[in-house]
Amino acid sequence: MDIKITNGQLTATINPKGAELNSLKNDSTEFIWEGDPEFWGKHSPVLFPIVGTLKNNSYLYKGQVHALSRHGFARDNVFNLKEQTESTATFTLSSNNDTKIQYPFDFELELKYTLQNNTLRLDYFVTNKGDEAMPFSIGAHPAFALPGNFRDYSLKFEKNEPLVSTQLENDLISDKTVTLPAQDGILPLSYDLFKNDALIFKQLESDAITIQKNGSDYIKVSFPDFPHMGIWTKQDAPFLCIEPWQGYSDAATSLGNLIEKEGIVLLEPGKQYSAGFTVAVFS
Template identity: 45%
Template sequence: MLQLSNEKINVTIAEKGAELQTLTRKDMPLEYLWNGDARFWGKKSPVLFPIVGGLQNNSYRYNDETYTLSRHGFARGHVFTVVEQSADSAILRLTDSAETLKVYPFHFQFEIAYALQDAGISVTYRVKNTGSEKMYFSVGGHPAFRLPLADGTAYEDYYLYFNKQEHAGKWPLTSGGLIERTTEPLLENTHVLPLKRSLFYQDALVLKHLASDTVTLKSDKTPHGLTFHFSGFPYLGIWAAKDADFVCIEPWCGIADHVDASGRLEEKEGIVALAPGAEFERSWRVELF
């Protein structure tokens, strides 16, 4: 387990999945990350790579071959190698192997860089195509934040505040985790999404191409909350397990298959195409208050 610290926050990171385990303000003290209670959902902040969401029949086609890949890909289940670490930063790396090539026929280097910044942390995904042909992938985050955050508050006391006025529907998911082709109303010329447990009884809220690049989790009953920056991510998921004490804010470069998707990897909505030797980088950042 890696431990990072600065004057304001403590962070721990597991080498399996390069997954955040704790995110704590020292001066309060206050833990912001979900505890991973397996009765609801045993993860805390898994990384999604080389796909985001689910595939039709958990499979895709590439170069006339069919491959099986489970929801959100394999990176979260693999042990990463720590390639750099200081008191307040770390870089962890995953590369292709005989095991990954069975389900994903590309050579890659995938790094996750964590860096503490004042009372916050930045998380950077770096993907390099180390193969000789074009590489297709998606990547995203899945951090789960504890809710309610402060004693004496309830889940329904909190809301998400988008930094720009939004008019966006949610894209419903089928029971199999595929995206429907028509939206349902959600954000109607507003900055605010009030949180309630029933919002997630039918899986995640999937949002596309928002005007905002920042969302703040807050309550009028406590000064504590967080601000989440996701510039460069065209999709955003918001999710919680049924009746669990957390909310996930999920920045995605990629999305689950639509119900009528072709199944061809290179035709998948949101898929990133990376030339041989090329690199891709995206970062999200969360500030704790």
Template identity: 40%
Template sequence: MAVYELKNDGVAIRIHSKGAELKSLRKPGTGTEYLWQGDPAFWGRSSPVLFPFVGKTDRNEFRTKGKTYSMTQHGFARDMEFELLSQTEDEIWFVLRDSQQTREIYPYGFVLKLGYRLLDCGVEVCWQVENESDEELPFSIGGHPAFYCPIEEGAEREDYLIRFDAREKIMSTRINENGLATDTDEKDVYPLKDGYLPITEHLFDKDALVIENEQAKEVALCKPDGSAYLTVTMEAPLFGVWSPPKRNAPFICIEPWYGRCDRVGYEGDLKGREWGNLLEPGKVWKASYQIYV
């Protein structure tokens, strides 16, 4: 595994080649670390990419090409070694290509490129999926960055707030104890006050908030006075907000998704999964999200 660093006047980042995972996001002037450092006592990762699945499949299986395959939560890319593709002063790209190993568990050809571009006060995380095969490529992809909350030493997480660029409410798809979407259309409704949602002790007792249908494009973690210290912007059709249930963990994940876990009892083909993507032969799919500090 190799380690890479990029830095400008406003932000410094560190990336590991394993999973092409962002492992540090700091302000050079203050030295403040914003990205969770992966303490396994709570959660041993910092910002894994989720590919070619987001979330769990029903019974940890999926069906395609007339066969049934096993798949772990969030896919396999996060645990694989990426190759360095290019690097400049303010941008770095990695690539993961299909192999015999990946085709045994996911029988499709793919090229996954993951990039990080420095901004004045943040970083843009870029995804590019290429289909060089002669068949459709079904895939999901998502981010899972974890940010310290609280950010100030001695502060309590329950004094902090999440701010959405929605005003009145956020509705979350219900997730069961097995990490699957429930078989009901009923949503959990979280009222907002001027866009703010308090981080209560029990906010994540039901696992992640799964917020679909572009309800918000900007999500910020805020200090008790309401001032944002970190903001994520995205064009994703859905996203998750997560912290380990019933643990009062000192971090919160804001997760842009292009895909989602199965609904309970889903037995259809991989190409029919809710929120999944189908990439035609010879085509390229691109998306990104931004983190500002």
């Protein structure tokens, strides 16, 4: 059964499978993509314990090869509802025999959703329950519904900076980059931007990106805890994903060692990692 939280101004619905945000709406507008499988059958999956694609969908750890599919397994597992109030919900996923086949580490992953005024906050907590350093990446993949003409929308970056996107090659990070045609921090949206798949920013000065519709603020995603960013849609799809990441796909030249992977976090035994981002809506 989906879990619903509200603060009188916003209502959010979360599916315990993947602790996935399925809906975020006010009285007049639904802001989360409906999940039509004709384009993309998800809404806002959590990416853990990797972000993106591993070379050969596998990695090397202590001399052994482990298979792990794109974006990891958390999005496909049912989380436990740990705590719920009217405007908050907290979900947990712990390592088990099935997860250890793909990822031989003891962990607890906790997601907390909080509604306040016109904003949803999502906090991630990763705890290393084992006795050795645990390598992982984590990220968000929220898809925002953009009804109407896609070209009516633009992205406003918090800072006026060169927008250098690293290009993908067979789902892996290449050594090629492209500088996007932004002016004064504004990037008009078009499907041509995504003809080579997602835009990937290894570095951004901005800690926030605002989707604007006809020049007015529509949705603002703030992500000061996340160093990397992905932005993605599919041809003719009426949605846009703004994805705060810690980590990204393997490089095309990767040797597969998980400990040496770019963007990986090494969490010491007994320690906890935390990061969060917010989604503010203006319609």
